[in-house]
Amino acid sequence: MGAAMGCGVGLTIGFIFGGYSILRGGAGPRGVLPTLSQYMLSSAATFGFFLAIGSVIRNDSQLQFEAARLQTASPMLRTRADGLTLMRSRWDAERRREQH
Template sequence: MSGAAPQRAPAGPTVWQKSKMGAMMGTGVGLTIGFIFGSYSIIRGGAGPRGALPTLSQYMLSSAATFGFFLAIGSVIRMDSEMSSQFEAARLRLSAASPVMRSREEGAAMIRRRWEMEKNLHQQ
């Protein structure tokens, strides 16, 4: 017998790591969106009584906080882990009941055959 330990598959990211990654991505997106909308608002309506930089930073920070929060939650909710056996069975039942996809040519040929059958029935 060999003394080597069995190899395990590398584990995926933890829930905390996924949450941090989602929050960082959301914060980056939020800062960008906040900069775009804040700049547009300042250009269109003026800086307001506080000035341009505080107004722009308020837009950017509020947008970053909102996007970061929701992307952190969304990245945790959308786990790529194994589904339970009940969900897997339901997915298989639904996929078996779905209609068969056909090409455009097959669909057109089917419609022509049906028209010919109806035309023959009406002529008799």
């Protein structure tokens, strides 16, 4: 995902800076389209590379593994009576805090 986003950003930045460079200094001996495409492709490759590395580093963290483990873990099952008792005890605790 990082590589795709980086390539998109790189193509846009390459188009902007390449277009400015062509307007400012001329296209050169190769022409407008090859010059612009070189700017765009080199910028897309650079941005895509660095954003891909960043996304791998970010997704490789321990927190990501812990979140995935918690999603696949089975939930703690309680009976209705246990849930009702827990809810009443929390309500009582809230009432006591409000009274003081």
